[in-house]
Amino acid sequence: MSHKTTYRTCPRSGLQFESQAEKLVLANAVAGVIFLLIGGILAIGVVLTRWPTIHWLEASTFYQVLTAHGLDMLVFWIIFFEIAILYFCSSTLLRCRIATPKVAWAAFALMVIGSVMNNVAVYQGGSSVMMTSYVPMMAAPSFYLGLILFAVGALIGCFVFFGTLVVAKREKTYQGSVPLVTFGAITAAIIAVFTIASGAIILIPTWMLSMNWIEHVDPLIYRVIWWAFGHSSQQINVAAHISIWYFVAAVVFGAKPMSERVSRGAFLLYIVFLQLASAHHILSDPGMSTEWKVLNTSYFMYFAVLASMIHGLTIPGAMEVAQRAKGYNKGLFEWLRKAPWGNPSFSGVFISIIGFGFLGGISGVMMGTEQLNMIIHNTIYVPGHFHATVVVGTTLSFMALTYFLIPVLFKRDIINPGLAKWQPYLFGLSMYFFCLVMMGAGTLGVSRRHWDMAFSGAALAYEWPGAAYLMMGLVGIAGIAAIAGGAIYIYLTVGSLLWGKRIAQTKISSEPTPIPVGAPSAAVQTYGSLGFAAPGTFVLAMVFLAAFVLYYFINWKYLSTLWGLS
Amino acid sequence: MSAILPPTERLWWKHPLDRVEGTWIAIAFVWCMIMFFMMIYWHIYGKQNLSTETYKTTTELFASKTQAMVDKYTVRTETDLETPVVAPPPGSDVYMIARLWNFWPILELQNGQTYRLHLSSMDYNHGFSLQPANINIQIVPGYEHVVTVTPNQTGTYSVVCNEFCGIGHHTMVGRIYIKGETGNVP
Numbered sequence: 001m002s003h004k005t006t007y008r009t010c011p012r013s014g015l016q017f018e019s020q021a022e023k024l025v026l027a028n029a030v031a032g033v034i035f036l037l038i039g040g041i042l043a044i045g046v047v048l049t050r051w052p053t054i055h056w057l058e059a060s061t062f063y064q065v066l067t068a069h070g071l072d073m074l075v076f077w078i079i080f081f082e083i084a085i086l087y088f089c090s091s092t093l094l095r096c097r098i099a100t101p102k103v104a105w106a107a108f109a110l111m112v113i114g115s116v117m118n119n120v121a122v123y124q125g126g127s128s129v130m131m132t133s134y135v136p137m138m139a140a141p142s143f144y145l146g147l148i149l150f151a152v153g154a155l156i157g158c159f160v161f162f163g164t165l166v167v168a169k170r171e172k173t174y175q176g177s178v179p180l181v182t183f184g185a186i187t188a189a190i191i192a193v194f195t196i197a198s199g200a201i202i203l204i205p206t207w208m209l210s211m212n213w214i215e216h217v218d219p220l221i222y223r224v225i226w227w228a229f230g231h232s233s234q235q236i237n238v239a240a241h242i243s244i245w246y247f248v249a250a251v252v253f254g255a256k257p258m259s260e261r262v263s264r265g266a267f268l269l270y271i272v273f274l275q276l277a278s279a280h281h282i283l284s285d286p287g288m289s290t291e292w293k294v295l296n297t298s299y300f301m302y303f304a305v306l307a308s309m310i311h312g313l314t315i316p317g318a319m320e321v322a323q324r325a326k327g328y329n330k331g332l333f334e335w336l337r338k339a340p341w342g343n344p345s346f347s348g349v350f351i352s353i354i355g356f357g358f359l360g361g362i363s364g365v366m367m368g369t370e371q372l373n374m375i376i377h378n379t380i381y382v383p384g385h386f387h388a389t390v391v392v393g394t395t396l397s398f399m400a401l402t403y404f405l406i407p408v409l410f411k412r413d414i415i416n417p418g419l420a421k422w423q424p425y426l427f428g429l430s431m432y433f434f435c436l437v438m439m440g441a442g443t444l445g446v447s448r449r450h451w452d453m454a455f456s457g458a459a460l461a462y463e464w465p466g467a468a469y470l471m472m473g474l475v476g477i478a479g480i481a482a483i484a485g486g487a488i489y490i491y492l493t494v495g496s497l498l499w500g501k502r503i504a505q506t507k508i509s510s511e512p513t514p515i516p517v518g519a520p521s522a523a524v525q526t527y528g529s530l531g532f533a534a535p536g537t538f539v540l541a542m543v544f545l546a547a548f549v550l551y552y553f554i555n556w557k558y559l560s561t562l563w564g565l566s
Numbered sequence: 567m568s569a570i571l572p573p574t575e576r577l578w579w580k581h582p583l584d585r586v587e588g589t590w591i592a593i594a595f596v597w598c599m600i601m602f603f604m605m606i607y608w609h610i611y612g613k614q615n616l617s618t619e620t621y622k623t624t625t626e627l628f629a630s631k632t633q634a635m636v637d638k639y640t641v642r643t644e645t646d647l648e649t650p651v652v653a654p655p656p657g658s659d660v661y662m663i664a665r666l667w668n669f670w671p672i673l674e675l676q677n678g679q680t681y682r683l684h685l686s687s688m689d690y691n692h693g694f695s696l697q698p699a700n701i702n703i704q705i706v707p708g709y710e711h712v713v714t715v716t717p718n719q720t721g722t723y724s725v726v727c728n729e730f731c732g733i734g735h736h737t738m739v740g741r742i743y744i745k746g747e748t749g750n751v752p
């Protein structure tokens with residue numbers, strides 16, 4: 001091989017890092033964490049303003065800060081980190097060099113320029129249009145241009161990922177199929193390509209509108225296409241964090257997927273139905289037909305929901321099977337009781353799985369139901385739901401992965417392992433509560449993106465019930481606790497990177513060591529009871545289903561009491 | 567550690583599935599179908615379905631239709647802004663303009679009667695959030711959305727704008743009075 005590079009084998013994990021890939025993973029992950037830090041600081045302003053008794057910022061500052069919070073968190077933090085994950089899942093897991101490192105650095109540079117440009121536009125004022133930037137409300141041209149440059153960079157990153165898969169195949173660093181985790185990453189990357197294309201279709205004309213090069217972008221068409229981008233990108237996050245769940249199950253428990261067929265099939269369902277479901281953001285809009293709404297919002301017929309329900313079973317199921325194989329075989333839940341609750345990679349992932357399913361999943365399906373959407377559309381229920389998916393689900397999983405990566409990728413010991421042990425609980429559980437009370441306030445009708453629930457200065461003010469004020473106060477308290485949890489994560493990550501004890505590296509070579517071929521093994525285990533390999537997980541799944549069914553029909557019942565609408 | 571290693575059985579799509587997985591997939595699939603058909607069922611038997619009747623419109627056209635209704639059916643004015651309170655007859659077309667930063671005019675409707683409520687915006691996106699009932703509908707400029715409504719309770723309802731529409735967003739509140747027999751009308 002003519003490519004001059006080196007490969008390092010990590011003494012702790014046995015993973016092998018190619019030197020260029022390693023630097024790229026590190027750079028993208030660190031850029032992500034910096035945006036998480038900025039977004040977290042902005043969250044203080046958001047949450048202390050929405051806490052009615054504090055009501056901290058001026059209206060204009062609040063909307064500016066909220067715009068930046070949404071973009072820095074949902075777009076920049078998550079996508080930088082996802083690019084790091086893509087490089088990791090291709091180059092590191094397949095033990096090959098990364099394709100075209102120079103192009104990958106150019107992509108990184110574009111993403112940095114774009115994200116900074118967009119942030120500067122927001123802080124200059126005049127671009128407080130929220131991350132959705134619905135036309136005809138216009139931001140500065142650099143707001144859109146920054147997003148476009150960032151998206152182009154991310155798209156190039158996806159192609160470097162695909163290129164790396166080709167390199168691995170051609171240089172035969174593995175045999176047979178790619179690992180399941182890499183398969184999940186491929187799912188995420190394929191969805192990303194479709195998503196970014198939709199983003200370009202709508203953001204480029206909007207940028208041209210802001211430059212006065214074109215006259216008009218239709219507000220309704222904007223919403224439909226923007227959400228084809230905005231929604232599908234959530235599907236990227238889901239594919240990415242589910243891959244991490246499988247990853248952590250593998251490294252913490254040595255768990256193998258219960259069935260590769262089922263898990264991969266579920267990822268395939270995501271790909272097939274990915275372009276749907278943008279409708280659930282426009283269910284209460286004029287213009288679109290009922291048939292389209294019903295088919296689209298349900299991902300044809302809830303097939304992507306089916307896929308998520310499958311992953312929700314197979315991941316804890318794989319953990320259970322692995323634990324039972326180790327002898328934790330008593331009763332239904334010994335495997336769970338004896339899980340490594342002090343390992344933040346595990347506790348983070350477990351809190352993420354439960355919160356994503358119970359809080360994010362159930363509320364998401366409820367609000368994505370065509371008629372039920374009318375009882376929560378644009379209320380603070382919506383941020384309640386998506387903080388459960390994108391914070392408890394995605395962000396917490398990325399945090400859990402970071403605790404694994406600090407020794408392995410940063411080559412440092414975690415500076416304060418005692419604190420790391422607690423961080424997922426503080427962040428995750430306060431976020432659970434935060435999401436619940438936001439959903440509570442939303443159920444009472446409180447609006448999202450709203451500076452003053454007392455409507456000061458309004459000619460015809462409305463008086464929210466006391467319970468709504470109470471809920472929003474609790475949002476404030478829980479939000480501050482979650483921000484503290486986030487700050488600890490940043491402290492541990494950055495602190496370990498700078499001051500953690502170095503871990504000596506000995507095994508460095510100029511050639512990759514191919515992945516050894518494993519011996520085939522029996523796929524189905526013989527532990528468990530009732531002929532079930534994972535009876536405990538099955539019971540948990542039934543509890544989940546019961547909660548789901550109950551909550552779903554309660555909302556129909558409520559809907560039936562409202563004004564007649566037809 | 568096989569989720570991060572290539573599957574040892576090369577034909578992964580021929581892997582057997584465990585009984586736990588098979589059972590759960592079957593249950594989850596049935597639940598997904600129930601949820602899907604529930605939406606269709608409600609369209610046939612339910613009483614709360616959002617209309618999709620929509621027309622392209624312009625600010626001038628929509629404003630003039632609203633003005634015509636106001637000229638005909640105003641019963642009094644309220645607030646310092648002298649916002650007209652309009653009481654059109656049951657069954658008729660009623661209009662509500664959303665604009666920076668108010669809903670105009672105030673409507674006075676009869677409980678248990680059906681109206682064709684036309685919504686449109688003069689500028690940005692706005693949100694029609696009827697409180698305390700908590701019915702939420704998006705209002706998009708350039709589009710006239712006709713929603714058939716049948717109020718089922720008397721009282722004073724507020725219309726809160728819940729789509730961000732600029733610095734005065736929090737002052738954008740409108741009103742609908744529902745008159746008639748008190749209490750619920752079936």
Ligand code: HEM
Pocket residue numbers: 040043046047050066067069070071073074077078130131132380383387390391395447448449450478479480482483486
């Ligand atoms: C760490 C603690 C966090 C707190 C306390 C917090 C708080 C909030 C609150 C209260 C809102 C709603 C404001 C409103 O609609 O009036 C909000 C909006 C939002 N948050 Fe967070 N957040 C946190 C972390 C995150 C993270 C990690 C993400 C993404 C990964 C995120 C993404 C968003 C987005 C996308 C919005 C919507 C912005 C919009 O409406 O345009 N947040 N946040």
Ligand SMILES: [Cu+2]
Pocket residue numbers: 664665691692693727728729730731735738
């Ligand atoms: Cu408004």
Ligand SMILES: [Cu+2]
Pocket residue numbers: 692693727728729730731732735736738
């Ligand atoms: Cu508004």
